[in-house]
Amino acid sequence: MLKDLNTPVAASRKKKWPRIVLIIVAVMVMLVGTGMLYQFLAVKQDQAHYPPTGQLLSINGHQMHMYSIGEGAPAIVLGAGLGTPSPYVDFYPLYTELAKHTRVIVYEKAGYGWSEPTDRTPDIDTVTDELHEMLKQAGVSPPYIMVGHSLASLEAIHYAQKYKSETAGVVLLDGGNPDFYKNNKLTWQQTLSMFAIRLATNIGLVRTLSINHDIANFITTIEEGYGEQLPSQLKQLSLAMTLKNVYNPMIMEELDHSIDNASKVSAAGHIGNIPLLIFTAGRATLPEWVTSQQNLTNWSTQSTQFVLQNAGHYVHHHNPDTINEQLIKLVQQLKRHANPS
Numbered sequence: 001m002l003k004d005l006n007t008p009v010a011a012s013r014k015k016k017w018p019r020i021v022l023i024i025v026a027v028m029v030m031l032v033g034t035g036m037l038y039q040f041l042a043v044k045q046d047q048a049h050y051p052p053t054g055q056l057l058s059i060n061g062h063q064m065h066m067y068s069i070g071e072g073a074p075a076i077v078l079g080a081g082l083g084t085p086s087p088y089v090d091f092y093p094l095y096t097e098l099a100k101h102t103r104v105i106v107y108e109k110a111g112y113g114w115s116e117p118t119d120r121t122p123d124i125d126t127v128t129d130e131l132h133e134m135l136k137q138a139g140v141s142p143p144y145i146m147v148g149h150s151l152a153s154l155e156a157i158h159y160a161q162k163y164k165s166e167t168a169g170v171v172l173l174d175g176g177n178p179d180f181y182k183n184n185k186l187t188w189q190q191t192l193s194m195f196a197i198r199l200a201t202n203i204g205l206v207r208t209l210s211i212n213h214d215i216a217n218f219i220t221t222i223e224e225g226y227g228e229q230l231p232s233q234l235k236q237l238s239l240a241m242t243l244k245n246v247y248n249p250m251i252m253e254e255l256d257h258s259i260d261n262a263s264k265v266s267a268a269g270h271i272g273n274i275p276l277l278i279f280t281a282g283r284a285t286l287p288e289w290v291t292s293q294q295n296l297t298n299w300s301t302q303s304t305q306f307v308l309q310n311a312g313h314y315v316h317h318h319n320p321d322t323i324n325e326q327l328i329k330l331v332q333q334l335k336r337h338a339n340p341s
Contacts, residue, residue, distance in 0.1 A: 035204030039243075042207055046240040052114040053088055054106070057137045059130050065114035066134050067106040070099030074143045074168040074334050076327060077105045077135070081150025082258070083251045086113050086241035089234050090149075093320035094327075102331050105144075107134055111250025113241060122254040124261035128158045132166075142166035145330060149173040150313065151254075154181065154261050157299065160271040168334050169275040171327060172296065174284075174315045180292035181262035186255070194255075198247040207243050223312045229320070275330060276300035279323055282309035 054067030067088050076098055080087035087108050095104040108115040109127060120126060135144070143166050148156030153175025160167040176184075200206050210216040220238045221227055227235060245251070280293040297303040306326065311318035 032203050035208075036202060037204075039202060039204040039207055042204075043244050046244065050237050050240055054114075055138055056114065057134055059133050059137070060118070060120060062110060062116040062118040062120075063114075064110065064116070064130065064134055065108040066138050067095075067108075068103065068138065068140070069095055070101070070103045072102035072331075073141065073338075074145050074331065075103040075105055075140050076145045076147060076331070077107065077131075077140075079107060079109075079131075079146070079148045079152035079155050080112065081148075081152050082255060083247060084112065084149075085245040086238055088113055089230065089238045089241065090314075091316065092234055093229050094147075094316050094324060097320070097324045098327055098331075101328050103140065105135070105138075105140055107131055109250075109254075111248050111254075112245065117248060117250045122250065122257050122261075124154055124158050124257075124264050125162075127155055127261075128162055131155065131159065132163060143168035143334075145169040145171060145327070145334075147171040147173065147327075148175045149316065150175060151181065151258060154178060154258075154265050157271060158265050158268065160274050161265070161268045164272070164274070167271075167274055169277070169330050170271060170300070171277045171279070171330075173279050173323065174281045174293075174311075174313050175278070175296075176262075176289075177292035177296050177299075178262045178266040179295065180289065182259055182266055184262075185259065194247045194252065198252075201243060201246055206246075210239060210243065223314060225312060226314050226317045229317070270299045273301045275333075276303040277326055277330065278303065278305040279311075279315050279319075279326075280305060280307045281311045281313050281315050281318075282307050283312045 052065050054065055056063045056065055078087065078091045078094065080090050084090050087106050091106050095106060098104045109130070110120070110122070111117040135142075142163075145168055146156040146159045148154070148171075150173070153172045156170050156172065156175065157178065160170050197206070206219065210219055216239055219242055220235060227238065230238070276296070276299055278293065278296050284290055284293070293305070297305050306322065308315050308319040308322060316323055
């Protein structure tokens with residue numbers, strides 16, 4: 001026998017469903033709101049607990065952070081790759097040793113580390129000019145050895161293109177060839193993954209999960225072997241910076257401009273006789289990347305490539321000794337040329 005769907009009981013159930021859905025939506029909104037508030041307050045707490053280690057400089061109306069250590073010339077200027085939450089932490093394996101021989105600068109672009117986000121467009125000329133102004137305001141005299149990891153290769157090369165007289169050398173830490181980047185577009189799956197990670201961070205989910213020690217280590221270990229030389233306090237800072245900066249709007253916009261930026265750097269041409277050191281990750285498996293790394297040697301008439309066989313993309317965490325050794329040699333060579341006996 002079929003039930004009559006128009007009975008008082010059935011009608012009552014129909015009326016309850018909208019209420020149930022409304023309650024579920026209200027609970028979800030409350031949870032998300034609570035998570036966002038938790039994330040906001042925790043970021044403020046972290047900012048108070050971890051004050052900037054270097055200078056905050058007013059550049060184009062926003063505060064940008066620059067860390068300086070050591071003395072001497074030429075200064076080594078370190079630029080972090082796309083999305084690195086804390087360049088100050090990331091370059092620890094390099095500046096702790098290099099600072100014994102010359103002045104070392106770690107600069108943080110808008111939205112990175114302690115630098116404020118901004119609404120300016122992250123085109124390569126703006127990023128390079130802001131770096132130029134940062135160095136000027138901080139009283140760091142040229143010439144510089146410009147070092148770029150990953151996508152920051154565009155900044156290091158473009159600085160040499162725009163300010164050739166101020167550039168004593170260019171060093172790329174598994175830095176991409178502009179000719180590679182201008183043809184490299186993220187898949188929608190990669191973009192969706194980044195968006196999902198940022199959303200989960202904004203609503204406090206990632207921070208909540210990071211209370212677990214193993215998950216915290218997973219979050220801050222960018223790749224196998226990363227961060228093994230970091231002291232515990234820097235690992236804690238790395239987590240705080242990751243929970244604040246991961247895939248923020250500035251970083252995503254920089255990614256959106258990467259093809260245009262690479263095309264502009266590629267069109268500006270090679271850097272002539274400026275010394276160029278290329279450190280390539282030996283674990284790289286993408287054939288196009290391997291070939292483009294070899295082709296980077298054509299970007300200067302004084303170029304040398306070092307393939308670090310057991311290194312991943314963050315080569316300065318896998319083979320810092322080799323990189324430091326070659327950078328110190330370059331510093332000493334440039335000093336001899338500047339002061340011939």
